[in-house]
Amino acid sequence: MLGVVGGSGLYEIEGLEEVEQVALETPFGRPSDAYTVGLLPRADGLPPVRAVFLPRHGRGHVLLPSEINFRANVHGFKQLGVTHLLSVSAVGSLREDIAPGDVVMPDQFIDRTAGRAQTFFGGGLVAHVQMGDPVDAGLSRRVAGAAEAEGARVHVGGTCVVMEGPAFSTRAESNLYRSWGAHVIGMTALPEAKLAREAEIAYALVALATDYDCWHQSEGEVSVEAVIAVLGANVALSRRLIARVAAGLPVSTAELPYPRALQHALITDPTRIPAETRKRLELIAGHLLQAPE
Numbered sequence: 580m581l582g583v584v585g586g587s588g589l590y591e592i593e594g595l596e597e598v599e600q601v602a603l604e605t606p607f608g609r610p611s612d613a614y615t616v617g618l619l620p621r622a623d624g625l626p627p628v629r630a631v632f633l634p635r636h637g638r639g640h641v642l643l644p645s646e647i648n649f650r651a652n653v654h655g656f657k658q659l660g661v662t663h664l665l666s667v668s669a670v671g672s673l674r675e676d677i678a679p680g681d682v683v684m685p686d687q688f689i690d691r692t693a694g695r696a697q698t699f700f701g702g703g704l705v706a707h708v709q710m711g712d713p714v715d716a717g718l719s720r721r722v723a724g725a726a727e728a729e730g731a732r733v734h735v736g737g738t739c740v741v742m743e744g745p746a747f748s749t750r751a752e753s754n755l756y757r758s759w760g761a762h763v764i765g766m767t768a769l770p771e772a773k774l775a776r777e778a779e780i781a782y783a784l785v786a787l788a789t790d791y792d793c794w795h796q797s798e799g800e801v802s803v804e805a806v807i808a809v810l811g812a813n814v815a816l817s818r819r820l821i822a823r824v825a826a827g828l829p830v831s832t833a834e835l836p837y838p839r840a841l842q843h844a845l846i847t848d849p850t851r852i853p854a855e856t857r858k859r860l861e862l863i864a865g866h867l868l869q870a871p872e
């Protein structure tokens with residue numbers, strides 16, 4: 580099932596039928612808002628596809644990037660049976676050829692966040708998942724194809740710097756990230772992508788370029804007003820592409836590629852895992868933890 584986490588400007592998705600609002604608790608606290616679960620109709624006459632939506636800043640945009648409980652958000656998607664998570668995010672462009680209004684499908688990240696909870700693990704159970712390829716290539720390709728079909732200018736691949744915020748970058752930082760070869764900059768794709776990997780959920784980021792950040796000589800500073808103006812034009816696009824992507828996903832879960840990200844990640848001696856940790860991590864790692872003798 581497709582999950583969509585909406586960023587700035589995307590606080591609900593239209594076109595969902597038989598909608599239900601699901602408020603969840605998780606062992607990691609409360610998600611940003613209630614999840615919207617519903618059916619997306621398909622133009623091809625096939626049965627509608629179930630999809631789940633969550634606005635990461637909450638409805639009304641009430642959470643700073645640093646205040647988002649990413650663990651609870653991803654855990655909630657997992658509880659609801661999400662296998663593919665599409666993250667929609669507003670980003671600044673670090674390249675002349677990525678213009679405001681363009682869609683970027685990053686395939687790499689540079690983590691410049693600080694102090695965010697990055698893992699479900701800990702408390703006596705240690706795991707190290709691989710992040711060499713942080714984005715699910717199949718899902719990303721599907722989204723790029725859908726965005727192109729919707730007439731967007733799409734850049735496939737690229738590196739997204741994820742900063743802590745909430746202030747935008749200084750010009751020296753912006754130029755530093757450019758010198759690193761990065762393509763776009765945002766504030767929320769991490770630790771979301773790392774947590775999705777731990778939850779064995781396929782993750783892709785659709786980055787909507789809204790501004791040129793502050794490095795660009797001919798642009799002024801980034802302003803929320805300018806970001807929102809570009810997003811206004813792009814939100815309809817992201818809604819249409821969500822419908823296309825959901826429609827293209829296999830309906831039967833038997834056909835889904837299930838990334839076994841945890842299979843070679845756990846290192847702790849199972850006899851040393853505290854009972855409360857086993858309980859807290861049941862949904863994430865329970866399939867790999869044998870019951871204690």
Ligand SMILES: CSC[C@H]1O[C@H](OP(=O)(O)O)[C@H](O)[C@@H]1O
Pocket residue numbers: 585586587588635636644667668669670744765766767768803806
């Ligand atoms: C409104 S500009 C800065 C804000 O927008 C982005 O949010 P999201 O990634 O949720 O679309 C950026 O990361 C900042 O949080």
Ligand SMILES: Nc1ncnc2[nH]cnc12
Pocket residue numbers: 669670671672742747748764765766789790791792793801806
């Ligand atoms: N320039 C920028 N820097 C960080 N996050 C952003 N989100 C939108 N524009 C941004």
